[in-house]
Amino acid sequence: MSLRSSSGSEHTRLMGVGAFRPERVVTNEEVCRHIDSSDEWIRQRTGIESRRWADAATSVVDMSLGASIEAVAAAGLAPADIDTVIVATVTHDYQTPSAAAMLTDRLGATPAAAWDVSAGCAGFCHALAQAADAVRAGTSRHVLVVGADKITDYTDLTDRATAFLFADGAGAVVVGPSDTPGIGPTVWGSDGGQWQAIRNKASWPSVREAMLAAAGDPEHEPLEWPALTQEGQQVFRWAVWQMAPVAQKAIDAAGVTADDLAAFVPHQANARIIDAMVKQLKLPEHVHVAKDIRTAGNTSAASVPLAMHRVLADGEARSGDLALLIGYGAGLAYAAQVVVLP
Amino acid sequence: MALSEQEILAGVAELVNEETGLPVESVELDKSFTDDLDIDSLSMTSIVVQAEDRFSVTIPDEDTKNLKTVRDVVNYIQQAQG
Numbered sequence: 077m078s079l080r081s082s083s084g085s086e087h088t089r090l091m092g093v094g095a096f097r098p099e100r101v102v103t104n105e106e107v108c109r110h111i112d113s114s115d116e117w118i119r120q121r122t123g124i125e126s127r128r129w130a131d132a133a134t135s136v137v138d139m140s141l142g143a144s145i146e147a148v149a150a151a152g153l154a155p156a157d158i159d160t161v162i163v164a165t166v167t168h169d170y171q172t173p174s175a176a177a178m179l180t181d182r183l184g185a186t187p188a189a190a191w192d193v194s195a196g197c198a199g200f201c202h203a204l205a206q207a208a209d210a211v212r213a214g215t216s217r218h219v220l221v222v223g224a225d226k227i228t229d230y231t232d233l234t235d236r237a238t239a240f241l242f243a244d245g246a247g248a249v250v251v252g253p254s255d256t257p258g259i260g261p262t263v264w265g266s267d268g269g270q271w272q273a274i275r276n277k278a279s280w281p282s283v284r285e286a287m288l289a290a291a292g293d294p295e296h297e298p299l300e301w302p303a304l305t306q307e308g309q310q311v312f313r314w315a316v317w318q319m320a321p322v323a324q325k326a327i328d329a330a331g332v333t334a335d336d337l338a339a340f341v342p343h344q345a346n347a348r349i350i351d352a353m354v355k356q357l358k359l360p361e362h363v364h365v366a367k368d369i370r371t372a373g374n375t376s377a378a379s380v381p382l383a384m385h386r387v388l389a390d391g392e393a394r395s396g397d398l399a400l401l402i403g404y405g406a407g408l409a410y411a412a413q414v415v416v417l418p
Numbered sequence: 419m420a421l422s423e424q425e426i427l428a429g430v431a432e433l434v435n436e437e438t439g440l441p442v443e444s445v446e447l448d449k450s451f452t453d454d455l456d457i458d459s460l461s462m463t464s465i466v467v468q469a470e471d472r473f474s475v476t477i478p479d480e481d482t483k484n485l486k487t488v489r490d491v492v493n494y495i496q497q498a499q500g
Contacts, residue, residue: 121458309463310479317467348460 084214088207088251089258090418091153091218094146095385096139096246097372098130107240110233118240123347127243127373129228136168137178139246140224143381144183150418151250153218155184158250160216162206163192164199164223164377166406167230171280179222189216196274197343197405198264199223199377200247204401205262205411207251222248225376230276232303241346242304243373247381249418257416260330263322264411273310274406276302315349315404319412320356323402326412330398337363338397339387339417343404344369344379364392376405384417393417420499426473426492433468437461447489455488466491475499 103126104115118124130139140163148155161180168175176190195202200223207219224246231242251259278286283302290296323342327334340363342350347369354365368383375382380403387393395417402412421429431445438461451457457465462485466477469491475498477485485491 121460307479309459309482312460312463313467313479316464346460352464 082214084210084212084217085253086212087254087257088211089254089256090415091250091252092147092150092418093381093385093388094143094148094150094248095382096142097382098128098134098139098244100129100131101126102129102243104240107233111236111239113236113240121346121348122241123350123367123369124240124373125370127371128245130226130244134226134244136163136165136224136226136246137175137182139226139244139378140175140179140222140248141182143224143246143248144179144220144222147248147250148183148220151218151252153250158183158185158218158220159188160207160210160219161185161188161190162203162219162221164195164203164221165192165225166194166196166199166376167226168192175224176222183220185220188220195377195403195405195409195411196407197345197374197376197379198403198407198409198411200380201262201401201403201411201413202264202409204249204251204259205264205413208259208262211251211253217253219251220248221251222246223377223379223381225378227304227374227376230302230304232301232305235303235305237308238304238306241374243375245372245375245378245382247378247385249381249384259416260326260332260414262411262413263325263329264409265322266407266409267314267318268407270310270314270408271406272307273314273408274304274306277305278302312346312349314408315345316352316356319402319404319410320353322404322410323353323357323400323412326402326414327400330414332398332414334359334363336398337400337414339364339366339393339399341366341380341383341387341399342402344372344383345374345405377403388417420496421473423492423496426495427488429472430465430469430488430491430495433465433472436468437464445488447487447492449488450486451488452486469495473499
């Protein structure tokens with residue numbers, strides 16, 4: 077007796093993209109109420125002019141739902157057509173269950189398979205790779221891929237190194253079968269030896285220990301929230317000089333050249349990182365470089381699909397054009413692929 | 419053969435110029451990167467990485483933090499070259 081294997085579509089593509097941007101626009105001046113900095117300083121060092129923060133009542137699942145409804149409709153599908161839901165996030169309200177399971181219910185896509193991906197700012201590109209592989213393997217037909225983060229829940233507003241960077245949002249795409257290749261091979265990896273470069277200040281068990289120690293002790297110092305912290309220079313060095321070659325590998329793996337690209341849509345970590353990557357990659361002038369960070373800030377796993385949505389909405393590239401995506405962040409994890417824009 | 423202080427200075431000045439547009443002659447040994455040349459930490463990282471490549475040395479991030487003046491960088495490269 078032998079088992080049967082599944083097989084799916086030889087090729088896959090992005091069928092639609094959706095975005096959710098919180099309403100509240102937060103200016104650099106507002107951020108500077110908590111830190112000793114200035115609008116000019118922040119613009120010069122990050123390229124960020126403003127960002128959007130979600131209100132207390134808006135969760136990662138709420139934002140994911142907004143982006144998903146648009147992506148599913150743009151794909152010409154109904155929620156019931158989605159058989160798999162993957163959410164890339166590191167800021168879901170609950171350690172368990174997954175945001176994907178809750179999103180699937182809210183969207184009306186039950187009983188789609190649902191799980192979350194934890195790869196920091198690289199999460200969306202990881203989830204996209206999983207989705208394309210699942211459709212090619214035949215385990216899924218229409219996969220909803222969401223990148224969503226409410227990083228402000230983990231931002232120390234008094235931290236001069238990060239308070240102005242982080243923001244909230246969600247972006248989504250639908251991946252489905254295709255007659256021609258629409259999602260190039262993923263080049264991915266990690267460098268766990270540098271895990272401390274981007275992390276929470278404390279682990280959850282240590283927070284619990286501190287809570288127990290503080291309980292009933294009025295003299296105890298106030299507990300510290302395990303906000304995100306990062307080693308800026310270490311991350312900058314890694315992101316520019318290690319990630320540009322990864323992006324080039326993704327171009328090569330797709331069998332195209334930089335000349336064939338219409339857009340470069342990297343994780344929106346910092347405009348300075350993006351500019352330095354472009355310089356390293358020697359991208360031709362005609363390639364539009366996504367700079368959604370100007371008004372979106374660094375939205376972690378949401379930044380790549382949000383920036384892709386912006387590129388299409390602004391007419392900087394069109395459906396059918398090639399775009400190079402790359403996500404990189406906590407882990408340190410990274411993933412890149414060339415896609416045909418939906 | 420190890421480069422002289424002047425040769426290293428000239429190379430570092432070129433890297434600073436490429437990164438910031440500052441004229442090479444403004445990059446003098448006793449200038450402070452932050453106070454005199456107004457170079458921030460990310461530009462400093464760029465200059466250091468290019469210097470590693472150019473002079474075939476390794477300058478870890480923890481050492482970069484201590485490189486306050488142009489002379490610090492030139493001396494570091496000179497010593498690293500052995």
